[in-house]
Amino acid sequence: MSFTGTKNYIATAELQMAVNAAKTLERPLLIKGEPGTGKTMLAEEVAAALDMPLVQWHIKSTTKAHQGLYEYDAVSRLRDSQLGDDKVHDIKNYIKRGKLWEAFASEQQAVLLIDEIDKADIEFPNDLLQELDKMEFFVYETGETIKAVHRPIIIITSNNEKELPDAFLRRCFFHYISFPDKATMEKIINVHFPDLKPTLLKEAMEIFFQVREVRGLKKKPSTSELIDWLKLLLADDISEGVLKDRNPSKAIPPLYGALLKNEQDVHLLEKLAFMIRRES
Template identity: 65%
Template sequence: MSRVRFEGTESYVATPDLIVAVNAAVALERPLLIKGEPGTGKSVLAHEVARALGAPLIEWHVKSTTKAQHGLYEYDAVRRLRDGQLGDPAVHDVANYIVRGKLWEAFDSDVRPVLLIDEVDKADIEFPNDLLLELDRMEFWVHETRTTVRARQRPIVIVTSNNEKELPDAFLRRCFFHWIRFPDPETMAKIVKTHFPGLKKQLLHEALTSFYELRETPGLTKRPTTSELIDWIKLLVVEDIDPVTLRSRDGKTTLPPLAGALLKNEQDVHLFERLAFLHRRQTS
């Protein structure tokens, strides 16, 4: 197998420790388990790894109702029954009613793919364990056709989790783990510049200062993420907001302009309203 290395892309600022984690998982031929708070680029990482390596990307978005079997295949017995009632000759070959899942699609790829198993912790606690055998052996048995599906080459598997529930130890042992830390201001500035190359330094500085002040407000129920910062800066540019406006506000008691791009629930808006009220009482 040819050795491949991920070094980041022009549109994705990967920290050195993240680059090491991706390449370690590829070298070990183990799934890369990525955790981190929402908005830190966990899912986007798979897209960028696929782009950097010139590999096809296969995405399996996990839901609360997702079962491991869905990733292998599903047998459409209802359609076969209906076709039988209509006299369709296709009913004589059960293979016509096998619907391939994302794992089968990855196993059958002519080119080594990147398989994203997104938000694995949304499913039932047994979901990760039910995939252990297939991810270890890179094969599975199709009962209806009595055939074995084997991977043409081992896909690069990236698994994301929002840490909503603990994952089984047996699954964790088979993964290479990496926690994506929320970007510090220096890294965040690089991320913003990839989206807004011509952004004025003063606006970038004031926007990041306001953003981190808001994130650090005690009692905030949902801290704004990187994607929300990008949306906010886009609005600041579109509305031609003067950076002085951001600098002049009291970051601990008042909201920045267009704050609806950053705060997404009424509890946090009310928090700032109370802080502003208390601030006025103290200064009056």
């Protein structure tokens, strides 16, 4: 079965091709793109579209590769031995399965999301090379080898916070999610707001893309922020007339806090508005 997007997720032809190519090659799909372009949601929608279970491993700066395999709780075993608990004699009671183990053990082929891999230590990706290649790993405490029942579809996301090792990149199929053009963005918005007035959508989109084109922004507003902004516009019952007749020399966009995320960008737009007032 091929992935063609879902009613909740607009996937471009290039993204569909990337997902299906990685699936055919049985290689991890490495997804990069601006924050808010739907990288994490892709794994959720692939699992839904292909009717597969989803295993999510969200990476933090403190995450270690072995945690994705398993963890041995020696402290609990020591405590139980002091209390005379019978389960202390079976070490398996103190082995906690990691997310890779969950995906490997699934009776049905699963989608495994390794989210924001670039948050972890630089050695993290290399520490998973053998497990992702061979689809198996060894549990030293029990002496058993865990092999994948079915090779999971692996989707790895990165925000480009740090470079990933070449050895890891060679084993992945790579795709960069480009920021949606206006036509694709309208399709995405229609998924979230099917009853949105076309005139309001037109004016909001025009302002949104104008803000993104401002040079010097520290953080350009993303798709998710546009959706939040539209939700607020609808909640406050702001009409398309307010957006259309807005004088750029007097104010930055209404409810701009949904679009702009730091004071530098707010000051930049205020400065541009001041310059427009001077010129006029």
